[in-house]
Amino acid sequence: MEKGEERVNEEEATAATGEAEAEAEVNPWEVSGKIDYDKLIDKFGCQRLDQSLIDRVHRLTSRPPHVFLRRGVFFAHRDFNEILDAYERGDKFYLYTGRGPSSEALHLGHLIPFMFTKYLQDAFKVPLVIQLTDDEKYMWKNLSVEESQRLARENAKDIIACGFDITRTFIFSDFDYVGGAFYKNMVKVSKCVTYNKVVGIFGFTGEDHIGKVSFPPVQAVPSFPSSFPHLFDGKDHLRCLIPCAIDQDPYFRMTRDVAPRIGYHKPALIESSFFPALQGDTGKMSASDPNSAIYVTDSAKDIKDKINKYAFTGGQDTKEKQRLYGANLEVDIPVKYLSFFLEDDDELEHIKTEYGSGRMLTFDVKKRLVEILVEIVERHCRARAAVTDEMVDAFMAVRPLPSMFG
Amino acid sequence: MEKGEERVNEEEATAATGEAEAEAEVNPWEVSGKIDYDKLIDKFGCQRLDQSLIDRVHRLTSRPPHVFLRRGVFFAHRDFNEILDAYERGDKFYLYTGRGPSSEALHLGHLIPFMFTKYLQDAFKVPLVIQLTDDEKYMWKNLSVEESQRLARENAKDIIACGFDITRTFIFSDFDYVGGAFYKNMVKVSKCVTYNKVVGIFGFTGEDHIGKVSFPPVQAVPSFPSSFPHLFDGKDHLRCLIPCAIDQDPYFRMTRDVAPRIGYHKPALIESSFFPALQGDTGKMSASDPNSAIYVTDSAKDIKDKINKYAFTGGQDTKEKQRLYGANLEVDIPVKYLSFFLEDDDELEHIKTEYGSGRMLTFDVKKRLVEILVEIVERHCRARAAVTDEMVDAFMAVRPLPSMFG
Numbered sequence: 011m012e013k014g015e016e017r018v019n020e021e022e023a024t025a026a027t028g029e030a031e032a033e034a035e036v037n038p039w040e041v042s043g044k045i046d047y048d049k050l051i052d053k054f055g056c057q058r059l060d061q062s063l064i065d066r067v068h069r070l071t072s073r074p075p076h077v078f079l080r081r082g083v084f085f086a087h088r089d090f091n092e093i094l095d096a097y098e099r100g101d102k103f104y105l106y107t108g109r110g111p112s113s114e115a116l117h118l119g120h121l122i123p124f125m126f127t128k129y130l131q132d133a134f135k136v137p138l139v140i141q142l143t144d145d146e147k148y149m150w151k152n153l154s155v156e157e158s159q160r161l162a163r164e165n166a167k168d169i170i171a172c173g174f175d176i177t178r179t180f181i182f183s184d185f186d187y188v189g190g191a192f193y194k195n196m197v198k199v200s201k202c203v204t205y206n207k208v209v210g211i212f213g214f215t216g217e218d219h220i221g222k223v224s225f226p227p228v229q230a231v232p233s234f235p236s237s238f239p240h241l242f243d244g245k246d247h248l249r250c251l252i253p254c255a256i257d258q259d260p261y262f263r264m265t266r267d268v269a270p271r272i273g274y275h276k277p278a279l280i281e282s283s284f285f286p287a288l289q290g291d292t293g294k295m296s297a298s299d300p301n302s303a304i305y306v307t308d309s310a311k312d313i314k315d316k317i318n319k320y321a322f323t324g325g326q327d328t329k330e331k332q333r334l335y336g337a338n339l340e341v342d343i344p345v346k347y348l349s350f351f352l353e354d355d356d357e358l359e360h361i362k363t364e365y366g367s368g369r370m371l372t373f374d375v376k377k378r379l380v381e382i383l384v385e386i387v388e389r390h391c392r393a394r395a396a397v398t399d400e401m402v403d404a405f406m407a408v409r410p411l412p413s414m415f416g
Numbered sequence: 417m418e419k420g421e422e423r424v425n426e427e428e429a430t431a432a433t434g435e436a437e438a439e440a441e442v443n444p445w446e447v448s449g450k451i452d453y454d455k456l457i458d459k460f461g462c463q464r465l466d467q468s469l470i471d472r473v474h475r476l477t478s479r480p481p482h483v484f485l486r487r488g489v490f491f492a493h494r495d496f497n498e499i500l501d502a503y504e505r506g507d508k509f510y511l512y513t514g515r516g517p518s519s520e521a522l523h524l525g526h527l528i529p530f531m532f533t534k535y536l537q538d539a540f541k542v543p544l545v546i547q548l549t550d551d552e553k554y555m556w557k558n559l560s561v562e563e564s565q566r567l568a569r570e571n572a573k574d575i576i577a578c579g580f581d582i583t584r585t586f587i588f589s590d591f592d593y594v595g596g597a598f599y600k601n602m603v604k605v606s607k608c609v610t611y612n613k614v615v616g617i618f619g620f621t622g623e624d625h626i627g628k629v630s631f632p633p634v635q636a637v638p639s640f641p642s643s644f645p646h647l648f649d650g651k652d653h654l655r656c657l658i659p660c661a662i663d664q665d666p667y668f669r670m671t672r673d674v675a676p677r678i679g680y681h682k683p684a685l686i687e688s689s690f691f692p693a694l695q696g697d698t699g700k701m702s703a704s705d706p707n708s709a710i711y712v713t714d715s716a717k718d719i720k721d722k723i724n725k726y727a728f729t730g731g732q733d734t735k736e737k738q739r740l741y742g743a744n745l746e747v748d749i750p751v752k753y754l755s756f757f758l759e760d761d762d763e764l765e766h767i768k769t770e771y772g773s774g775r776m777l778t779f780d781v782k783k784r785l786v787e788i789l790v791e792i793v794e795r796h797c798r799a800r801a802a803v804t805d806e807m808v809d810a811f812m813a814v815r816p817l818p819s820m821f822g
Binding site: 149186198203206209214226227 | 600608630
């Protein structure tokens, strides 16, 4: 494919039949329902990230692939193979990811793309741009411009706490950075996309404000190196790889459609599934229900209480029944969380075998999960406490990056 | 009125009845047909600029009102009286006008708003911002970004040649200047306007690209002082007066609707009719027909030839019939052009009387018009030739203005 129009199964993408009503909803503003990720790959027209690609990453980076790759958290892609082809030939690329700063406290699900992006940055030794869409959140949420900008800086601290290399990382807020070459690219993209097309992709209506219609080009253009003249001047053919959750795919489907028409490579994507809510595996965690997620601001006691009280379990009601029947691992949230954060493959396999067969109890699995989450959250808190305002300024300064490649 | 929604006669504005098909078309992209300016005032919902306002300008500025005011070239307004009220109380304002740089050579019609704006700047001693919408012209015309930017600078030279005071004038191109506070205001405006609303005002369709939908806020926000922090920092309540041709009214109808919702005064407008084409009084001059207009690049011979060959005349076919019946001044282009550019009221009256009664011949009227136009065009050419690239840079530098008020 990859010549001309992006392949999207339009029929399925816009289907609103009786059956479709029961289907999961996945778009940049809503993720709900029980998601069938195989179906989503077909519907969006992206590709499954298979073992041969993971093996190739292992070989090219000379380090074990990240646990999120090994365990299928990042499970889909567009043209990731082309990024690896280019890399193998000695051509570098850059990474682009982002965040919509709609809330002060991040939960573990928010950290996943950043943890994975940090791994990619370290493994491939490439520059990274991180977009904070404070303009988007101002337009979609009931926030003032000032509050959106404050949240952007607060979120930047959490992002920096993930350990990004300041010599390779540029973080920017749209309200601060839009202008110049970036704005020119916004206008170029806007000229290539009809209103009907954005309605088809994003489902806007005539009663939506025009800020919504104007926004997709803002999220599109960091995919083009010329949007960052202080970083990539004269490198218009540099490729871009975007790690993100799969709900952001519509933006980049649009971007990939436009890219060759304005002289750029289509950005490649590597896309994750959603970190499940404590209550069960039916979508992303909800910012409106603090008990649906573990926040990076939760105390050890909060974490213990939430896991013990709210984590949906596939274990049996009583010790006796658990010994007899074992746990249903398919629906068990503690096991799912462990598969994201317990890096030791042998220990994870051991827990799954023992817990599934009934020799291990829910209580013990939850206890191990609490240990691991408390360690992650406490480590994050320590790192975040060390992030000063001066460091935020330094990451967000419009400047050349000293270590671009290698 | 002026509280809440702008008054627009929606029924007339959107009427597409049999009768309406024969009507003139006046919108930012098309001006055609025989325009009834009284009807246009009703349709757009603006106000007629009457003699009492002109007298007030005379009194407040202690100088004779500009010929374009005296002769009704600027004939409509919105809240110009409020600008004068504020001025009388000692509150200053700023001027905002602009140009879409779609062609290299300007014709006389293009100069009219700038000549009038220069008069306003001198008479009221106020600062002025001039927007060059190179982004708009890139999106609407088949131009590259670079060509749009080049035309913007070329047009800036013609604008500067009109004699603006560099200590009070900031000229900017959208591609250069959009960003920061200006972009924040664009986003604020976008959040206040639905897609249905812009369709109602501008008539976009679903097949139009989203750049068109995104553009109206770009033309709106120079109406708000905070878009120019280097000029008006802390002066958010400064009023804005926009001199423009009446085809730009839709942009500012939208702007005036939004202004109070985001904390600004509604901009006031003072609006001109169109300079007629040589072939007759049915709209603006056409850039696609070089013989429909006098260009500032035309030689004395070009001007003489164009006036003699193409200027539609209300005079009679033969000398004898002219002596007998006189000229129809209502349709006579030389007389209309003289009413724009012959400043001497007595001489103009004399010509109209003599020509209308048949004592003066078309040949002599055209001869006098050629003299006047050649003088204007030659004066403009000399002034433009003296505009250096350094002067363009100086007018377009983002800087405080040394003489803001008084």
